[in-house]
Amino acid sequence: MEHGPAAEWKKENSEGFKSRLGIIMFAAFTPIYLAFILITVINPRLMAINVGSLNLAIVYGFAIIIIAIILALIYNRICSKREKQDEDTEKVEGKIE
């Protein structure tokens, strides 16, 4: 059997860009989650504050889930756009037929 290398180091042009974008998205999301934990553990009574007809705990909890989904979609959109650009450039340069 052929083992071959465990990893294929096929370099994508957009790799570094996507990786940096991932870190930025992660840095945007993490404080939202951390603040949620900190409010809960430092002053849980704050979670009972009314927000509209609901309370902060419910609104914040839903917001974390919805923000996560929105960030995921934004990330995918930017990455896909960049991948397409790179592909097009390579086509123009004749790297891909």
Add this chain to the structure above:
Amino acid sequence: MNYKAEPAAIAIFVAFVAAVLVISYMFSRRAKTASGYYVAGGKIHWAVNGIAFAGDYLSAASFLGIAGMIAVAGYDGFLYSIGYLAGWMVALFVVAEPLKRLGKYTFADAIDAKFKSRGVILAAGISTLVVSLFYLIPQMVGAGTLITPLLGLPFEAGVVLVGCVVILIVATAGMTSTTWVQFIKGGLLVIFSIVVVVLVLTRGISVPPDQYHNFATLKVANIETLTLEDPSYQVIKEFQVGDASKGSTFVKLSKDNIETIWKLDKANNVLEETQIITQPASGPALYNGAPKEEGKFYFVGHLSEIDGQTSVQTGSLDPFTFIEKVKDGTVVRWGKQVLTDETSKITVYYQIPTSGSDVLIPGLKFKVDPLRGATPGDRVNFVSLMIALFLGTASLPHILIRYYTVPSPAFARKSTIVAVIAIGLFYILTLYLGLGSMTSGNLDITNENMSAPLLARSFGLGLFAVISAVAFATILGTVSGLIVAASGAVANDLMNKFLRMNLSEHAMVVAGRITAIVVGVIAMGLGILFKSMNVSFLVGWAFAIAASANLPAIIMTIFWKKTTGKGVAASIVVGLASSIILILLSQDTFNSVYNLTNVTAPVPISQPAIISVPLSFITLVVVSLRTQKSKMPNTEIAVARQ
């Protein structure tokens, strides 16, 4: 609580298992190569893989455990939903694409790709096995717990049934059939959760719920002598729990020769009806004084009032008004107290009216509020748990292997996004499943894991049958993913790479199949051994162990150029060992695993992640810095040659 097996539930479950086995058989041809067996040839469509991710991830702990925890403890159950989902952000933004780029079959591959070190492979392989086994135990216990109420079979039958079906699925067609099982299960789970939640909202909230047992109160004429206004009750005995001022008082009464236990409400001078399970020294337990089959033990879960009104029928509600009604109401939760009466043990379930606004904030299960007696240790535990949930997802071996079933890093990303959407939607639904169960009079306080199926049953036996089958499918999907991960660790990481056995394609598949059978059998044994363990407990630990052992290795391998093989191996070993040791020496384990209730455990906290994750990171950094290969001479030579 007594359940009758529904023929329809059995029929749907059997049909589901049969369909799954047919699929496995059809795909078994494709599983002849190593890549076909371990990663479904890397040819799964990203959308299918995304739903399969959801099917892989949403285990019994998510579906049954979270809904049940919300039903009895309100918002605290939802904290798990939030933490589990947030964890996917680590997986998506940080881990998904690089890990796909580096690996082939397992995450150990990905780490090894950079270091080519047997130490790394050994450590990562062992960590995969340990985490998978830890995660398998609660799934098997869940299978056993569910089988009795759903299909009327004993606990062990459930464990063995799930074990055998999963072994058949995995051993015949590996990851290909596992993927389709997870895809079908993930899809069914989300769709039927939506159906149940729509029904819950359409029904609205009734105070009291339809066909609900009216829990009685008795007026006390004189609290000192404990004389009741109703002379037909005779006071038999008083039980004092805790001290007289703060503790609770239970009173045993007799009427028409039927003995009941009541809880004294000193503030209002009344006795409140409780539910009791009496376990005599010998013979079967009595439920509210009668054998279980007679059904005298009532389903519970109700609001006692909304906005001060004790008789309300809201009719159909929108998702926000539903929560608002709970917030404005008083939820009757249930406490549990064990009393000893002569030779019998009496478990008393008593009412705890709780304001809706308290139910909808954290704090009923996890102690976080110092004003309500939370110690610093309690609060550290809470933070530690939330960290483990956040960091654990991206470190679970059975989740990581799904990155290798799609053709490219871009598809790995896309399928993760499908997963985030499906899982996020599901976790929002868990809040409604839990609150629906909490308020509609279908809650079995002796078995909170049954909350979601019982809620479905209140809409008809057909839906109950479907949800029961989905609950089992949930366990099948997750268990097969775990077993594929474990067999990859043994055949690829340990045998092929660490022991350098240079297995042929065929031999690797055979090794994987044998491992699947062995791991499956071990999982069945552990499931039966840990029968009485709390399921959510073990899942929390699996997350903590995974985060401690694997996450620092993954993150630093991807992002820190100075990481060395020795550093990675050391961090995996330290993370794995420290998290397990902290768990084994924690107070929770002393109390609920060793049953040592009056012994102070050496470790004051029960959630290890807050200590073991940083420890594992530090180990990696320190060992890596001390084992740097000196690159200077090479560079100098290169420069000199120019």
